[in-house]
Amino acid sequence: xxxxxxxxxxxxxxxxxxxxxxxxxxxxxxxxxxxxxxxxxxxxxxxxxxxxxxxxxxxxxxxxxxxxxxxx
Numbered sequence: 001x002x003x004x005x006x007x008x009x010x011x012x013x014x015x016x017x018x019x020x021x022x023x024x025x026x027x028x029x030x031x032x033x034x035x036x037x038x039x040x041x042x043x044x045x046x047x048x049x050x051x052x053x054x055x056x057x058x059x060x061x062x063x064x065x066x067x068x069x070x071x072x
Contacts, residue, residue, distance in 0.1 A: 023031065034040045 030036070039045045
């Protein structure tokens with residue numbers, strides 16, 4: 001019985017910390033900043049990916065065809 005009560009208390013504590021709160025209109029400008037995006041600088045990310053898959057000829061790249069010579 002103690003295990004069930006302990007499990008229920010732990011579950012309630014965990015779930016209470018995961019409440020969903022709607023974003024207020026005055027907070028949306030902060031969430032729309034570039035630093036808050038998954039990829040804050042898409043051009044830099046593209047360049048880094050291009051260099052990586054150009055050098056890794058054996059792996060086939062990141063879904064883009066081409067060899068290791070960087071000529072694609």
